[in-house]
Amino acid sequence: MKTSQKGIQLILSFEGFSSKPYLDSAGIPTIGYGNTYYPEGKKVTMKDLSISKEKGAELFSSVLPTYEKIVSSKIKVPITQNQYDALVSHTYNTGGSDTLFSLINNKASSEAIKNWFTTRYITAGGKVLNGLIRRRKAESDLYFS
DSSP states (O other): OOOOHHHHHHHHHHHOOEEEEEEOTTSOEEEETTBSBOTTSOBOOTTSOOOOHHHHHHHHHHHHHHHHHHHHHHOOSOOOHHHHHHHHHHHHHHSOOHHHHHHHHTTOOHHHHHHHHHHSSOEETTEEOHHHHHHHHHHHHHHTO
């Protein structure tokens, strides 16, 4: 599977764009649309040069398959396009969760999956962030649509 336009829009809407490197809410140097590293694996640093929106879109497109591969390799049961998109968004933001993948593979109840989606990975730097609460809810809503 590949992420649909709906999934890509979800990710981009929460990531936003920055032409200059910045420290994300967890203190990790980030650039473009939430990228913490470049296609060749080099980590973003605060000394990196600014990039254009076009370069940011290129960067995003080049790293997205990494997260698609994680989801594709971890999910062993059939899922819908919306479920796939929600999981890729979650994985792009968090690196992926074996617990979430396990709940899905073990056919946990919708309630258990929704509860997990909306109550985990909502903190950064030890603080609950409204942006992460909104993102987890949006991912959950997409997953169950």
